[in-house]
Amino acid sequence: MINKDLSLKAIASAPDALGRFGPYGGRFVSETLIAALDELRDTYEKLSNDAAFWAEFDQDLAHYVGRPSPLYHAKRWSDEVGGAQIYLKREDLNHTGAHKVNNTIGQALLAKHMGKPRIIAETGAGQHGVASATVAARLGLECHVFMGAEDIKRQALNVYRMKLLGANVVSVESGSKTLKDAMNEAMRDWVTNVDNTYYIIGTAAGPHPYPKLVRDFQSVIGREARRQSLEQIGRLPDALVACVGGGSNAIGLFHPFIEDEGVEMYGVEAGGDGLETGRHAAPLSDGIPGVLHGNRTYLMEDEDGQIIETHSVSAGLDYPGVGPEHSWLKDVGRAKYVAINDDEAMAGFRKLTRIEGIMPALESAHAIAYAEKLAKTMTPDQNIVVNLSGRGDKDILTVAAMDGISVEGQS
Amino acid sequence: MSRIAQVMADLKASNRKALVPYIVAGDPTPSHTVALMHGLVEAGADIIELGVPFSDPMAEGPSIARGHERALEYRVGLRHVLDMVTEFRTNDSKTPVVLMGYANPIERMGYDVFSERAYVAGIDGVLTVDLPPEESGALAETLQDRGIDTIFLVSPTTSDQRAKEIVKNASGYIYYVSLKGVTGAANLDVDEVSERINLLRSYTDLPLCVGFGIKDAESAKAVSSAADGAVVGSVLVNACGELAHAPVSELVSQVSAIIGDMRSALG
Known part of the structure; x- marks a missing residue:
């Protein structure tokens, strides 16, 4: 049953300027990350209105993906x-x-335009980690992938794949040692190295503008x-x-x-x-x-x-x-x-x-x-x-x- | 006048700096916390920041994150933290207590219920790490209705324009994050902190406390030279972990001694 007060067009046009999908989304992060999220939001807003950016994205998707x-x-x-x-x-x-690579191609382009030489990513099964390590190898970027210690045990093949691609796989030992803890650790790294680091979030979640830009890619x-x-x-x-x-x-x-x-x-x-x-x-x-x-x-x-x-x-x-x-x-x-x-x-x-x-x-x-x-x-x-x-x-x-x-x- | 305002005014009048220890409620066990709070006050603490344990403390470095994990082994949640403050208040009606934590436990309890229970327990301020001003309006309002201060962070990456807006919405004191990083990090730059504190001073009359990366009496003294106070966390939480299996009285006296040394250095 569709909510009759909302047109489908209004549903499709979310999020609003604050990154809200109705009551969801937003930007619930520590103050230190706000400036980095502002920078990302502004960069994405500018580039997503630039046909040349999407042409570059489409080109990569056609010939690389x-x-x-x-x-x-x-x-x-x-x-x-x-x-x-x-x-x-x-x-x-x-x-x-x-499908993970569609997003990492897009975000790597953002990192390139923002002049960030270092990328970090979190991964659960390892697919997003592999996709991040792949685009990092292609663009010559330093890449660190945070992965829960439990997941590292479960997904040995992908861990080795990331290492072959030149990424540093960081074993996360805190909390439940799975994806959510890897994401905590990636946030901690980002807050520490915010000046030179681009955080490639692997799913359509996280603080605004990530849910929007991952969805768009x-x-x-x-x-x-x-x-x-x-x-x-x-x-x-x-x-x-x-x-x-x-x-x-x-x-x-x-x-x-x-x-x-x-x-x-x-x-x-x-x-x-x-x-x-x-x-x-x-x-x-x-x-x-x-x-x-x-x-x-x-x-x-x-x-x-x-x-x-x-x-x-x-x-x-x-x-x-x-x-x-x-x-x-x-x-x-x-x-x-x-x-x-x-x-x-x-x-x-x-x-x-x-x-x-x-x-x-x-x-x-x-x-x-x-x-x-x-x-x-x-x-x-x-x-x-x-x-x-x-x-x-x-x-x-x-x-x-x-x-x-x-x-x-x-x- | 609120307890926080009173304490800060008294300190200012005697030209002293606020010393603000941070511990995690329930770390290393729930039976340590109230005794430790009293010990810290006796050693010279002016305000106590009490960490509310959370499963995903994203802004914390390894020391404090482990403190959260130790408390969570005893399933210490927000309601238990409020009970601890209620118990603390039976013997201390003067020392301000500020809760520092993450949004989700408060969301789960509900803003209204939390604000009312915090008021009844004798909480003076609330600092929610992942509620920047844009997301904190509703909670700040229900807290304000009960006379509880909303403490905000200002960081080295906060633009000047944004800092002006933040201090406008803040009450109690401003918590200046001294470095880009998590709690307990090592890259503290005292000159940069002083410069930023002086700038913030031109925007607000609220007291300015500095935290993250203060490890000993010397660094506490250095960062608080320009500020009104220093927040000390990781070094205390580390000690709680190391002394987890010692008798409660020994943990309390040793952790309090760290604050005692800083008190001596700060005057």
């Missing part, structure tokens, strides 16, 4: 499901293997998908499905469709062991609004307002907050948010691998699993676009371990 990514009709899977036709937006085919996904739908299907899809951790791949797909009233949007959170167990990473499904990492948004927290540990088979969704625009889209009813638990996601991973020969990232497997549920409730003349946000190569060791198989030492 390999865009546009295909919109693939998963016909065999669709036929087996027996409901709607399912199309996959193939972000897994991007250079570095996920990722919106290439939705713009392409919209055009490709018109070309290949002859009309817009009936529904969009994307996984939501911080929510950058989802907002990138959703945003260009916000004003298309007939297109339903489903964000899929990590249900972990199941929402009823409390062991999950689904703040929109089972959290409340609060303030963390520079923005007001839905969070997972306890009765004292302490942020609680999250649980998901997928390190990339294992985050207790979510981008503020998703909180807003939920409240106004423009998008719906659902949860898929670990077991369902694993089944989705195996299904897509066997039936289409495409191995999705465990994050994207949440979207796959929900798309199958949704497709069954629809008819064969209807269409769903699923954001296949990343490829599953990085997760093979995790899946093998769940199967009780050791693949170490094999190639």
